[in-house]
Amino acid sequence: MRRSRMSAAAVAVAMAVFLIAACSSNNDSARPGDADGKSSSILTSRTEGRSGPVVLQFYMLGNAPKDLPIIEERINEMALEDLNVAVKFHYTTWTEWDQKYKLLLSTGRAVDLIFTSDWAFYQQYAHQGAFMALDELLPLAAPKLQAFVPKEMWDAVRIDGRIYTVPSTYKEYVTGGFIWREDLRRKHGLPTPVDLPSFEAYLEGIRQHEPGIQPAAFGSLVDSSIQHAYLEVERKAVGPMPYGLYASYDKPNEIGAYWGTPSHLEDLKKYKSWAEKGYLSKNVLNDPVSMQDQIASGEAAALLSDNPTRYNAMLSQMQAQHPDWDLGYTPFGRSTGYATPVHPMHNGFAIAAGSEHPEEALAFYEKLVTDERYNRLTQYGIEGVHYEVKDGFYHALDKSGFEREGMIGWAWRNPDYMLFEPSYERVQRIFNELDQIQKPDLYTRFVEDYTEYQAERAALEQVVKQYLYPLLAGQIEDVKEGLAIFMEKANEAGLPKIQQSYMKQWKDYLANGIVSNQGEKPQ
Amino acid sequence: MLKKKGILHELYTNKILFLMLLPTLLYFLVNNYLPMIGIYYAFVQFDFNTSLFKMDFVGLKNFEFLWKSGKLVELTFNTIGYNIVFIFLGNVLSIFVAILLNDIKGKWFKKISQSILFLPYFVSFVILSVIVFNLFNYEQGVLNTVLQQLGADPVDVYSKPKLWIFFIIMFYLWKNFGYSMVIYLASITGISEDYYEAAKIDGANAFQRAWHITVPMLKNTFVILLLFALGSIMKGQFDLFYQMIGNNGLLFSTTDIIDTYVYRSLRVTFDMGMATAAGVYQSLFGFTLIMIVNAIIRKVNKDYALF
Known part of the structure; x- marks a missing residue:
């Protein structure tokens, strides 16, 4: 009896599979040949790797560029001859990159070279031992690279006294600034946003004159797009500190709680007033479209904050579709009076702790940075096919092919070989302006060690999303009460413990680290 | 008698x-049992530089974050609650x-409706979320545009947590029910025609036959699908x-x-330790649950039990 029932069920499942298969049978006929072709090519590339040179696994965050196989082939031709190595470029895509990055480093995958950045938690990973220390390796494997990167920069990326990444030497600013639709401003005679009051006046004008356009876009990650941006411009924060802590750039030592204070309440009320006036979308927390795309497509008219390079990219993207539209930009430095150039940690390349070929990897990376052929090829593609140089500027030839910096090679930019589009002048002008008021970055080098409070930290993450995000988005009717609830939940999750430990670490860092920090001022 | 030999x-x-x-x-040993060694990650402080068994043992510290926010009960309740509704409905x-569908005579109609019901299964949730956002967003959503055309006030759907219980269930069913429907359809195809003919002769109508x-x-298929x-x-x-929800804290409750x-x-x-700890908690809970339900089914009718 039992057997028959089970087998009846098995038959049912088998028939279900058959029915499902029948649904998709149409697609199958075209497949076999296709699959064969693919598998054989993978096979040959594998055997090549085994019998011949060392194959380096090169990992980048972001989306793979077009024509990557062509570039890879050319690079490998040169690398085989020069170093007897081959390289395989991998891209994580931007979706869930932080998860993938974590898995790449912690699951024992073969990774030789991998991109690092402060926003990809370089300091924490290095501190935890995910990367290989390069101090001894550099003079052996890449003396030219060691000499090329200034000593201050090597020192600036040291974690616990050791070098774990090769910093980029290109100097840029990724500080914030107001971005707005300049053509609309002119059309309606609105004020130019230079500080918060004029920014708000601009938004008000857009609301009145352009009912179809969202005055400002923020995206769903409102802690960075609203809170940190606001603190940067209005309260001159030393950096985007986590856990509701705040220290000003002028007095970094006076670190203290920001969440729950009267100034926090005041700021939340400000955001609430923005939401009430309709400056920000009511459903900003669920918005699937990035704020940059909303500007480029004309859905929204302004951003509270973005950096000069992205402003330029947005403007180019926008004018490709709508030549008569225009964007304006005011760096926050104009009202705050200072700007910090990007920290050398912002773009770098590390060798994973588990790499089996660290010398080869570093030698190859040296070529990538210091050899013009390697560098130009991976940054701009093939000259004459993808781009040409006219009057010293970069001009794209094949719009559907490899794009400028398509390999997301921010880390191996070499100022000596860099080519810019004519529109880059806009960015350069902003950078020149900021150069006049530059001050060193005090925040980025700080390495937070959260092993002591990692349970509280994880619990807090949820509380912030659940109770603070709606407040930031101006979705809570009674701001004061909402803030009280948030603080209560955050304290339950262990906020005081986190803050105390973080503040202590920060003060220690300022006491010990600030000296070597002075040397960080890029040349 | 086996025991003797x-x-x-x-x-x-x-x-x-x-x-x-x-x-x-x-296959099962390599793919399902061997990786279970990794459960040990839940009890150590993760370190990039040593192997698993050399990492520091930290006891239940990795599990702490689960109850630190005071949400574990609510989360477990939500998870189980939704799944029960999903399974039942x-x-x-x-x-x-x-x-x-089985009683429909027209072959073409039957095939077409079967395919239409099955197709949402292939829609990715990312696309679904964009569709949902375009339906419900406050400023330009389809719903509010229609409401405004009719002279009604727009509704902010994304700030009403209760409403989303309904939406989540609705979109889950929309997307997934075609799949189990095909399994049941296959089961029905396997039922001998003789029963129906006999019932017809005895004067049973379509409802009675069903x-x-x-x-x-179908009970057997149902029990197996239920246990799975x-x-x-x-x-x-x-x-x-x-x-569907993303970072919208208003709807978390x-x-x-x-x-x-x-x-x-x-x-x-x-x-890795904390992530594994969460997985272990889920697996243990699921394991206990399936043992209990299986035991109950065994008590009621031994033939239907999974093991």
Whole structure:
């Protein structure tokens, strides 16, 4: 009896599979040949790797560029001859990159070279031992690279006294600034946003004159797009500190709680007033479209904050579709009076702790940075096919092919070989302006060690999303009460413990680290 | 009688059968049992530089974050609650539609409706989330545009947590019920025509035939699908909840499940230990649940039990 029932069920499942298969049978006929072709090519590339040179696994965050196989082939031709190595470029895509990055480093995958950045938690990973220390390796494997990167920069990326990444030497600013639709401003005679009051006046004008356009876009990650941006411009924060802590750039030592204070309440009320006036979308927390795309497509008219390079990219993207539209930009430095150039940690390349070929990897990376052929090829593609140089500027030839910096090679930019589009002048002008008021970055080098409070930290993450995000988005009717609830939940999750430990670490860092920090001022 | 002769004799007498079983056993051993060693990650402080068994043992510290936020009960309740509704409504709806479809005579109509019901299964949740956002967003959503055309006030759907219980269930069913429906349809195809003919001769109408023949005959498939579903009752539909709700804290009270909570908590914390701890909690809970339900089913009717 039992057997028959089970087998009846098995038959049912088998028939279900058959029915499902029948649904998709149409697609199958075209497949076999296709699959064969693919598998054989993978096979040959594998055997090549085994019998011949060392194959380096090169990992980048972001989306793979077009024509990557062509570039890879050319690079490998040169690398085989020069170093007897081959390289395989991998891209994580931007979706869930932080998860993938974590898995790449912690699951024992073969990774030789991998991109690092402060926003990809370089300091924490290095501190935890995910990367290989390069101090001894550099003079052996890449003396030219060691000499090329200034000593201050090597020192600036040291974690616990050791070098774990090769910093980029290109100097840029990724500080914030107001971005707005300049053509609309002119059309309606609105004020130019230079500080918060004029920014708000601009938004008000857009609301009145352009009912179809969202005055400002923020995206769903409102802690960075609203809170940190606001603190940067209005309260001159030393950096985007986590856990509701705040220290000003002028007095970094006076670190203290920001969440729950009267100034926090005041700021939340400000955001609430923005939401009430309709400056920000009511459903900003669920918005699937990035704020940059909303500007480029004309859905929204302004951003509270973005950096000069992205402003330029947005403007180019926008004018490709709508030549008569225009964007304006005011760096926050104009009202705050200072700007910090990007920290050398912002773009770098590390060798994973588990790499089996660290010398080869570093030698190859040296070529990538210091050899013009390697560098130009991976940054701009093939000259004459993808781009040409006219009057010293970069001009794209094949719009559907490899794009400028398509390999997301921010880390191996070499100022000596860099080519810019004519529109880059806009960015350069902003950078020149900021150069006049530059001050060193005090925040980025700080390495937070959260092993002591990692349970509280994880619990807090949820509380912030659940109770603070709606407040930031101006979705809570009674701001004061909402803030009280948030603080209560955050304290339950262990906020005081986190803050105390973080503040202590920060003060220690300022006491010990600030000296070597002075040397960080890029040349 | 087997016991007397021992396991070696058993192996020897059925050696061909055991040999045939070997690949499957190996498959499960390598893919399902061996990786369980990784459970130990839940009890150590993760370190990039040493191997698993050399890392520092920290006891239950990695589990702390689960109850630190005071949400564990709510999350477990939400996860199980949604899954029970999914299982119950999903199966009832699939059986109902499978019976209807089976009784349809027109071959083309039957095939087409079957395909239409099955197609949403292939829609990715990311696309679903964009569709949902375009339906419900306050400023330009389809719903509010229609409401405004009719002269009504717009509704802010994304600030009403209770409403999302309904939406989540609705979109889950829309997307998934076609799949189990096909399984039931296959089961129905396997029921002998003789029963129906006999019932017809006895004067049973279509409803009576469905209720007294088809439904009892589907019980077996239902129980198996139920047990399979129970095993993963603690594993929420991460994609569905994460894509639909995202970072909108206003809706968490009714829509947050363990999976989304763990994802959000550990997104910025790259600790394998804590992530594993969450997985272990879910697996243990699911394991206990399936043992209990299986035991109950065994008590009621031994033939239906999974093991």
